[in-house]
Amino acid sequence: MSSNRVYRIALFDGDGIGPEIMAPTRTVLDMVSKRVGRKLEFETLPAGAQHYAETGEALPASSIEAARSADAILLSAMGLPNIRKQDGTEITPQIDLRFALGLYAGVRPVKLYKGQPTPLADPRAFETDFVLIRESTEGLFAHMHEGKVVDNSYATETLRITRATSEKLFDFAFRLAGQRAAKRGTPGRVTCVDKANVFRSFWFFRSIFEERAKAFPDIAADSAYVDAFAMWMVQKPWEFDVVVTENMFGDILSDLGAGIMGSLGLAPSADIGDENAVFQPCHGSAPDIAGKGLANPLAMFLSAGMMLEWLAGEHEDSALSEGAQMIEGAVSKILNSGSTLTRDLGGEAGTQQMSDAIMGLVSA
Ligand code: ATP
Numbered sequence: 001m002s003s004n005r006v007y008r009i010a011l012f013d014g015d016g017i018g019p020e021i022m023a024p025t026r027t028v029l030d031m032v033s034k035r036v037g038r039k040l041e042f043e044t045l046p047a048g049a050q051h052y053a054e055t056g057e058a059l060p061a062s063s064i065e066a067a068r069s070a071d072a073i074l075l076s077a078m079g080l081p082n083i084r085k086q087d088g089t090e091i092t093p094q095i096d097l098r099f100a101l102g103l104y105a106g107v108r109p110v111k112l113y114k115g116q117p118t119p120l121a122d123p124r125a126f127e128t129d130f131v132l133i134r135e136s137t138e139g140l141f142a143h144m145h146e147g148k149v150v151d152n153s154y155a156t157e158t159l160r161i162t163r164a165t166s167e168k169l170f171d172f173a174f175r176l177a178g179q180r181a182a183k184r185g186t187p188g189r190v191t192c193v194d195k196a197n198v199f200r201s202f203w204f205f206r207s208i209f210e211e212r213a214k215a216f217p218d219i220a221a222d223s224a225y226v227d228a229f230a231m232w233m234v235q236k237p238w239e240f241d242v243v244v245t246e247n248m249f250g251d252i253l254s255d256l257g258a259g260i261m262g263s264l265g266l267a268p269s270a271d272i273g274d275e276n277a278v279f280q281p282c283h284g285s286a287p288d289i290a291g292k293g294l295a296n297p298l299a300m301f302l303s304a305g306m307m308l309e310w311l312a313g314e315h316e317d318s319a320l321s322e323g324a325q326m327i328e329g330a331v332s333k334i335l336n337s338g339s340t341l342t343r344d345l346g347g348e349a350g351t352q353q354m355s356d357a358i359m360g361l362v363s364a
Pocket of ligand 1: 017078079264265282283284285286287288289294295296297299344
């Protein structure tokens, strides 16, 4: 791979703390791409609550198209509680992008570092390092604006599971488990989380999982009911590797994952489709701390690292994978030592101090 290769990254700065954590993330990406001999070209695209307030549009079609043609998309937190549509709901360009670009695999890593606080008392908690994959284009969200309230006496919503998306989702999960197994030198495992004991749609989901598992004989495959799995996430999260689930279950379990990680400020995410991928922190725009320099930028940095890792795989460019490891390594070093902790992690550091600590490591 030539070092002249330029990767075009679409950026959405977002609202609230969004721009505050995007600015140092750009600097970190500039530093690591320079060190690994690659060039990233950034294009900032308009979208978000502030843009909606000014123009009446939350995600312009031109931004979707520019994002579609970029090599990867990095998105900061979007939405503001005081800017709402006429029906009272908040704008959600991050969800609209998943549908527009067919980003069916929502990747939510759950990993703990030694120097950070955690609500889990068991010392094995710090071995926790699993990835939750939330199907992101169907399930209970497939018809999300079409729910009905009939005669003010009952309400219905529709859950939709398709064979085509489920097959792609499970193949993605097994491939990810294979990559993690190769990297970590451990056997890979995928757990399907569903409610197949009660709902036919989940029995269908699980049967497709079992079919696809046969194509990946080196990876262990098992299933769990979502209620039991929620309990195990708190009791023994260190036992899991790759976990794959339906959209609504994934929505809830990924917040539980962020909860056991100790802070939303540490939780990165990716939404991946066949052609495009969006990377963003799991947290929102945190209007309560916006403009105060207090936001933890690590979830955003880790999301940028996931972006480099995904680009490395798509373009068979191991230099970018090295760049990703520099970011992840710097975050691990800071958090394992506990030397710099932001307020959400029980420390005193602000966005700048945490950014400086990471930049000091990645620029070396
Ligand atoms: P959304 O619905 O957009 O996800 P939300 O209101 O549910 O947003 P957040 O905006 O993520 O949630 O904020 C939840 C709490 O977490 C707030 O108290 C906020 O200050 C805190 N928080 C979120 N992100 C960070 C961060 N990066 N650093 C520090 N605190 C954060």
